[in-house]
Amino acid sequence: MSISFLKSITFASAAALVAPGAAVAADQAAVPVAATQALALPTAGSVAAIYNQYKMKPIWFRNGAPTVAATQLVQILRRSPLDGLGSGPQLADQIEAAMRSTNGNPAAVDAAEQLMSSAWVLYVQTIKRPTPGMIYQYEVLKPQGGRTDQILLGAAAAPSLEAYISSVAAVNPIYSGIRDAEWARMQAAGTMTPDPKILANLERARSIPSRGRFVLVDVASQRLFMYENGAPVDSMKVIVGDTKLPTPMIASVMYYITYNPYWNAPDHLVKGPIAAKTLAGGKKYFDSMGYQVMADWSANSATVPFESVNWKDVAAGKTHVRVRQDPGPKNFMAQLKYPFANPQDIYLHDTPEKGPFSLANRARSNGCVRLEDAQRFGRWLLGREPSPRERRPRFRFSCHAAFQSTSPT
Structure with a gap:
């Protein structure tokens, strides 16, 4: 560099x-x-x-x-x-x-x-x-x-x-x-x-870090850099948080990846575009996106019948529900999620929508970081192809890298 x-x-x-x-x-x-x-x-x-x-x-x-x-x-x-x-x-x-x-x-x-x-x-x-x-x-x-x-x-x-x-x-x-x-x-x-x-x-x-393997997300250039012992070995474009929901500065450690992840929609998206599209398209739209309404935020939460939710109240912010998207072709995290501990639940992830990577300004996410090539990033982390064999969510505890995000002024 x-x-x-x-x-x-x-x-x-x-x-x-x-x-x-x-x-x-x-x-x-x-x-x-x-x-x-x-x-x-x-x-x-x-x-x-x-x-x-x-x-x-x-x-x-x-x-x-x-x-x-x-x-x-x-x-x-x-x-x-x-x-x-x-x-x-x-x-x-x-x-x-x-x-x-x-x-x-x-x-x-x-x-x-x-x-x-x-x-x-x-x-x-x-x-x-x-x-x-x-x-x-x-x-x-x-x-x-x-x-x-x-x-x-x-x-x-x-x-x-x-x-x-x-x-x-x-x-x-x-x-x-x-x-x-x-x-x-x-x-x-x-x-x-x-x-x-x-x-x-x-x-x-x-x-x-001055040495070891670490990931640096530079929000200003909207790129992710992979480092080994202080030297950059690879980089790729990323999509980062917009001005309303910027990607914060975080230093953490990545221990594992998730294959075929669920996506839990943030509350502002549930009461915003998800509620609006659900009111317009009904259960057909909701099911087509692989969404489910969950009873709570626990790992083993039960589902709630679609018909039991008042989506007008959700859109108005009077009712708050957890919407989870199942793994599948429309999942907003596609096949790979790269989590790391942090209080704001920020993570790196795959995406099925590749068009925005051609844009000069890629500050378009809700804070999390979308990867241009999640497979290539996974190969660097794991030392092999990150290939899930099943459609259900699955964890793989076999990577370890320091992560850091730095944001623009």
Whole structure:
């Protein structure tokens, strides 16, 4: 995937969800880079406590002299406004001044060492904030490793500190690709002001996994991407939620697929087009679509006779009924459903209607994601053809992939 393409992707965000230290980092974003006063780092106290508790030796200095990693940290901080740490360039100035003033003085070296570690901890906590507006179905899917002891002890134990901080700062290949391209643009233009759209992209890309198999639905480009160990291996068009019912940002895990799924119609569709068409076409229309009225929302619900439902009341919103569509040629999910746990019951699915995939704007669903080629997606998940042998609904517990959806602004 080219960097120019990565920059064209627009991810989404909403209300802030803040990890420890992130609120301070956000406040510091307003600090002018040219300010001359030293910054009081909120991480300094916890860093000093870790150094004292573990009797840590300097990690940024060797024999009283700054290491290559120290210079690398300065460079990371200079571009850190792209990561959400607006005070990074000022911290870089402080660190450079501290390194120049050590002159082999042990006390000055210790002070510079803890300044650098405090800046590094603040930086890592900034890039490990949860993405605003993202629904994390499982806590483990949030960015991990943001505690001061995790950050410092990980750095101290690394065989190569230079490689370690480079790896941490990369976040994931998509994130680093967008950031590096924007940083190169800023340097070429002689500006320290990032493009706000790029900052929004980075905010959303931060939660993308850095390795393993995962699925990324980008609502802005209306495409699904399949990744393996940080590299895209395939993609396809998708139909996503419209402006009234947009596809939300979700991070979850997909454990299984469903063959020949039932489709449970959302309430707004039941009282809208389904009720209207049923009033016009009667039981003949209702049966032709494979619909059944269910007594409740339980898995083993009984059916309700069609004649017992007042469809005028349903259309008026006075009566609410569950309408389920049986598997079959008219089922709106066709043959394959790819569910994953989330509070809004969003899932990926097949569709019998292929025409809309030729449209430029494919924001036409009620929030769920319709796949251009559900069979091909299933082959990637399962490693074989996803071929149901029966017409009845059937579950197959044999796939495992992380899922993430990102939405447009």
